[in-house]
Amino acid sequence: MSVVKSIQNAIPPIHPEGHKFIAIFAAATLILGWLFAPLFWIGLILTVWCALFFRDPVRVTAVTPNLVISPADGRISSVGQAVPPKELGLGDEPRLRICVFMNVFDVHVNRVPVTGKITRIAYKPGKFLNAELDKASEDNERNGIVIERQDGRTVGVVQIAGLIARRILSFTREGESLTVGDRFGLIRFGSRVDVYLPQGATALIAEGARAIAGETVLADIDGETKTPFVRVS
Structure with missing residues (x-):
């Protein structure tokens, strides 16, 4: 060579x-x-x-039905229960939410965490608070998508603008079917992506861990795997 x-x-x-x-x-x-x-x-x-x-490196994604893959590069800033944004239409019951915070040095191309059909895309204008703050999920500019799996269960993915970010881009449309790891959007220039999982899902990553979009396992949607794939010492 x-x-x-x-x-x-x-x-x-x-x-x-x-x-x-x-x-x-x-x-x-x-x-x-x-x-x-x-x-x-x-x-x-x-x-x-x-x-x-704006780099967009090649990623190798594990295509395993029960695993939820990270949609973004960055640090896991939160793992816990939270009510999804109303515009997603996912109900008022809390779901397991895993948040990935991207700084200005991370890859900002976002990838879908599970295979399924895009049933909803909902954009909401808002503020530009620090994306690491919990209230950024409610107050900041955001773009959410709902992915319906073949088994009927839904996963919400929300791109949240940060303190510097001023533009959220979506590369998909409602009705489109995507495979886990496919690119679906990009945020400029520092931001966060939240994933809302259905009842019964188990987190396999801890707060503070680093995630790689399209490769790092975040959760088991069936709740069968109990041992985290990634821990923080």
Whole structure:
């Protein structure tokens, strides 16, 4: 394998959504460098960061019906019972909720946690509080999807804008069938994704653990696996 090809393989793909932003950062870098040379290096660092922000690496997803896979890269900020947002139409009973907080250095392409059909997409405008705060689930801008599995059980996934994020993108539509690990959206530039699971599901990850979208197991939807896959020492 050539050196050039090795370098190409080492660099993760960039999501198309990021191309225009990288171009803007690069153009600004050249202009700033022309005006004042030291600013070129600052702009170059920011351009590299922008490219890394929109990276979209290949992920290998375990296609196992009972396992719920993380929809986002980041830190597990909360695991517990919570009532889903009303716009999802999932009822008023608390469900197991697992929250994944993404900082500005994490991959921000989101993937579906279970295989099924998208039965609802609900966007709600709101504030831009720190996404780690619990009240961000109620107050912040968000976009939710409901996935109905083949067995009829539903899973809610909510993209929540953060302190810096100002744009939630959805790549799917109601009625579309997706396989676990498929890309369904992206958030710019730092945010959170909440997963609401049906009754009987068991969490297999602890607060504080790191998750990888499309790969890390969050829960057993059947509640049969009792030992967490990921613990925090």
